[in-house]
Amino acid sequence: MDNPKPGKPTMAELEGLGYYDFMAEAFDVPAFQFGGNKAIEDLLIQCGVDKGKKVLFVGCGTGQTACHVARTFSCEVTGVDIAGRMVDKARERAAKEGIQGIEFRMGDAYDLPFGTGTFDIVVTEFVSQFLDLGRAFPEFARVLKPSGFFGMIELYRDDGAPPAVGERLAKAEGAFQRLTGLPFRIPPVSTWRESLGAAGFDVEFQELRGMPRFRDAKDMVPARQLLGIIGKLIVYAARSKKLRERFKAIQEAKRHFIRDKLSRQHSGYGLFVAGRR
Numbered sequence: 633m634d635n636p637k638p639g640k641p642t643m644a645e646l647e648g649l650g651y652y653d654f655m656a657e658a659f660d661v662p663a664f665q666f667g668g669n670k671a672i673e674d675l676l677i678q679c680g681v682d683k684g685k686k687v688l689f690v691g692c693g694t695g696q697t698a699c700h701v702a703r704t705f706s707c708e709v710t711g712v713d714i715a716g717r718m719v720d721k722a723r724e725r726a727a728k729e730g731i732q733g734i735e736f737r738m739g740d741a742y743d744l745p746f747g748t749g750t751f752d753i754v755v756t757e758f759v760s761q762f763l764d765l766g767r768a769f770p771e772f773a774r775v776l777k778p779s780g781f782f783g784m785i786e787l788y789r790d791d792g793a794p795p796a797v798g799e800r801l802a803k804a805e806g807a808f809q810r811l812t813g814l815p816f817r818i819p820p821v822s823t824w825r826e827s828l829g830a831a832g833f834d835v836e837f838q839e840l841r842g843m844p845r846f847r848d849a850k851d852m853v854p855a856r857q858l859l860g861i862i863g864k865l866i867v868y869a870a871r872s873k874k875l876r877e878r879f880k881a882i883q884e885a886k887r888h889f890i891r892d893k894l895s896r897q898h899s900g901y902g903l904f905v906a907g908r909r
């Protein structure tokens with residue numbers, strides 16, 4: 633199951649791509665890792681990463697974090713993503729950076745192309761919040777060794793957040809669901825815990841509040857890439873009504889969440905380290 637259409641796309645092809653294939657193709661989208669490399673390193677250490685351990689990134693995107701982890705810990709990394717263009721970009725990145733012990737392939741979180749008990753660690757980073765947890769978490773448990781850990785960095789809202797926050801986050805969720813076609817949610821911590829528990833995990837949670845700090849942003853988007861992204865945004869918006877509308881929808885989703893003071897007060901992102909019972 634490989635991407636059938638590699639190569640530079642035309643504007644019409646870009647318009648026809650799904651959200652994540654578009655983000656990969658148009659912008660070579662960098663990591664979506666609030667907390668920077670430090671957060672992902674902390675997560676992997678808490679999951680017991682070591683030289684030679686087998687680590688699976690589900691929803692690896694363009695592979696920035698997966699490459700960083702393979703380089704930092706000398707572990708064997710596999711990345712899967714459902715978007716073929718993401719996988720193409722991840723492979724290009726690994727080859728360009730000369731990373732050893734890494735492999736990227738297309739794959740679906742609900743039906744991972746691996747045998748039972750294959751991995752020491754399974755990781756999602758801003759991916760599980762887009763998934764049906766009742767289907768995804770048991771699948772992650774299946775591919776883990778009995779002693780394995782599932783680690784994730786995902787968004788959450790406070791349990792007991794005021795109703796006004798619920799209303800705003802519902803708008804943001806709806807906007808991201810329309811954009812991606814995925815069941816995007818920002819669940820309360822209790823829901824994350826229950827869903828992990830139902831899949832047979834005991835979980836430790838560490839909250840990291842607030843949106844990315846400036847010093848972490850460089851891990852998400854290197855400055856040289858940021859200028860290129862801004863330039864492309866301007867060109868695409870000027871040339872395509874369809875893409876202009878897509879960018880507007882992204883802004884609309886952010887308005888109710890990342891840019892909303894009350895929502896920000898009652899939500900954040902956190903590290904979840906889940907061991908199998």
Ligand SMILES: C[S@@+](CC[C@H](N)C(=O)[O-])C[C@H]1O[C@@H](n2cnc3c(N)ncnc32)[C@H](O)[C@@H]1O
Pocket residue numbers: 652662663664665690691692693694697712713714715718739740741742756757758759762814
């Ligand atoms: C917000 S991006 C995060 C990408 C990457 N983890 C990062 O932090 O940069 C979400 C990713 O999940 C992938 N994805 C969504 N649903 C998926 C599924 N069912 N199976 C595998 N990947 C999926 C998307 O294609 C996208 O690359």
